[in-house]
Amino acid sequence: MPSLRTPIIAANWKMHKTTAESKQFVTEVRDPIGNMENVTIVICPPFTAIESLSGCLSGTNLLLGAQNVHFAEEGPYTGEISPAMLTELGVRFVIVGHSERRAYFNETDATVNRKVQAALHHRLVPIVCVGEDLAEREAGQTFSIVESQIRLALGGLDASAAEQAVVAYEPIWAIGTGRSASAANANEVCRHIRQTIASLFGDTTANKIRIQYGGSVKPETIQDYLQQPDIDGALVGGASLDPQSFVGLIRAAIQK
C-alpha cells in the first residue's frame, strides 16, 4: 500500500545567506513552486532572515523553519532564541539536534529531548536529526546509535505528541561531503527508526511520522530516496542554496 505521508522537503541553509540574499531566493522560487500541492516545503534560513521571509512567504505554500531553538521559555541565555520568539514570526518547524550543533555547540541527547518537548509545547514541529559518524558505521553500530538517539530525543512524549515530529536520518559522513548513503541503505536505517518509534508509541504513530533522509541530496538523486517506502522526504543543505537546484528538488519530490 502506498504511504499516506506527504513528502516533506526542508532546506537547511545553515550559516548562509544574508537577509537580502534570502529574499532574493524566495523571489526566484515563489512562482515555480509556491503553489505546488502534495508536498510540504520548508525553508530554514538563519535567524536574521526569518522576519523578512515571513512576509515574503505569506500567501504561498512555502513554510518557515528555524535551525535551532532554546528549551526555556525565557531567561539569561545570551545568544539564544525561545520557541515563542519563533512562533511569533510565523515559524512552523525547527531543526533540533543537527549533528553540527551536537559537534560544535555541545548539544546532547538530553538537550535535544528538552528542545523537542519545548517545540511541541509551542506547536512547532521539531525536525529531529539523528545519525552515525563514519567510525560508528564502520563498527556496525548504525542501528544502535540511531535507535538510542531516537529513544532519548522522543523520551517523555505521548503518542499524540510524538506523531507531530519529523525525524531526519543524516549519516554524519554524508553531510556536505558529496558522499551519500545508497537509497536502499538509507531506507534500511529509516525502517529501523520507524520500528523503534513503533516499539515506543505503537504502529499507528510509527506509520504517521515522517522520516527524511539528509546527506548530499541533489535534484538528480532525491527521487531515488523518495521512492523508498520508509523515506518521506529530505533535509537538504548545499543543494538547497541555489534557487534552480531547490526548484529541481521540489519538482522531483512531487513525482514520488
Ligand SMILES: O=C[C@H](O)COP(=O)(O)O
Ligand atoms: O541539514 C542538512 C544536512 O546537513 C545535509 O547537508 P548537505 O545536503 O549539504 O549534505
